[in-house]
């Protein structure tokens with residue numbers, strides 16, 4: 052979909068549909084909505100008076116004009132509810148944009164026009180609104196069409212209609228930024244939605260290579276012999292059961308040639324998690340094709356960062372393998388030696404994400420990356436603790452955590468900080484190895500994070516458990532069914548704010 056910013060009167064725009072809005076409890080439409088109401092001879096006011104339109108968040112009322120009255124250029128007028136003005140924020144704009152785009156796509160609209168939402172009484176800056184509309188629209192219209200024809204035709208064009216032309220350049224910059232981050236998120240969604248028989252570790256590596264070629268990034272793919280040489284026994288241990296060769300992928304973007312420093316984004320790349328010998332129940336096992344959502348987020352965040360030409364250096368590190376049972380598979384009770392020399396007693400082969408990340412973390416520190424952020428669909432326990440709206444964030448550094456939480460909040464990705472109490476470390480003690488790979492029954496997301504911490508020295512590090520948030524069972528706002536692409540926007544936002552900070556110093 053093409054997104055353009057133009058000046059004009061929304062009522063006059065020639066399009067299949069125009070979009071205006073209302074806050075909940077509005078009795079008299081204002082601004083552009085009032086102008087459209089007037090052109091419609093008070094149709095919107097009468098819908099409000101009848102109680103048909105309430106302005107509730109996400110509510111969409113459609114008025115079909117059939118080309119009459121002549122003061123209106125569009126055949127369809129959509130009135131979207133912004134909800135209560137006191138609850139309003141940027142993420143609500145993304146949400147309504149997703150909702151109205153899907154509703155208008157169902158009505159076979161190909162060209163739509165919208166006003167900026169929330170910039171009047173909502174108090175949102177025009178450029179923030181334009182970026183949010185762009186993101187919400189592109190994310191909300193996403194569907195994975197590779198193996199099945201889409202149900203509806205695409206909306207080809209969305210016009211954002213404003214009154215004053217002097218804002219056009221800044222709003223075009225905003226829609227560009229919004230498109231870049233939304234497209235990166237949708238690329239992550241594509242990768243995650245792919246079935247595991249397509250998205251193997253090798254294919255993940257090929258995808259990295261393609262990305263590297265398009266965006267001029269450095270990339271490196273290590274195979275099992277390289278891993279052997281580097282002593283990555285934990286990653287190799289997980290890979291033992293699979294017929295697919297494991298890959299360790301690195302992608303580097305250098306946007307700040309003057310500096311040696313680089314951020315490290317790590318992503319869990321289990322392309323299918325059957326649990327291994329500690330096999331999972333078959334119900335819902337298909338969802339474990341998405342156990343590489345962290346990997347997809349780390350890789351595609353680099354795409355956006357490169358496209359935005361941020362002045363910063365970032366390296367993504369992706370340990371990729373399947374976790375399958377077989378005659379050669381890792382067994383409960385086996386002991387692995389990780390790259391940092393620590394020995395790990397594997398009690399449960401289904402706690403494999405932490406094993407591959409252990410080696411990836413060691414490698415990231417060997418490269419001198421700092422700070423480190425890892426994203427992983429790591430534990431079912433995190434879904435139990437926080438549900439499907441919040442990712443859990445764990446860290447050895449509060450300053451970094453605060454930065455990530457703020458970045459996440461700005462982009463509307465909800466995260467909740469979890470504790471890492473020393474006392475729980477005891478649970479990871481093994482009789483015969485340095486650590487074991489699982490703790491007790493309770494607090495599993497925390498013991499998983501504490502396990503990862505065993506492989507981080509003094510480097511500031513944040514671990515984000517996205518097991519609950521990486522996919523969605525229902526569509527709502529800018530989230531659609533299937534992969535959400537969680538994490539991409541936070542990583543890009545964090546890189547963007549770090550790049551700006553460097554400029555200031």
Ligand code: BES
Nearest residue numbers: 399401402403428429430431432489518
């Ligand atoms: N990939 C799973 C975690 C997961 C669960 C992701 C649900 C998405 C949705 C992970 O590898 C796993 O199996 N973790 C185990 C750990 C346990 C054996 C300590 C879990 O959470 O049950």
Ligand code: ZN
Nearest residue numbers: 324401402403
């Ligand atoms: Zn597992």
Ligand code: ZN
Nearest residue numbers: 321324342404
């Ligand atoms: Zn897993």
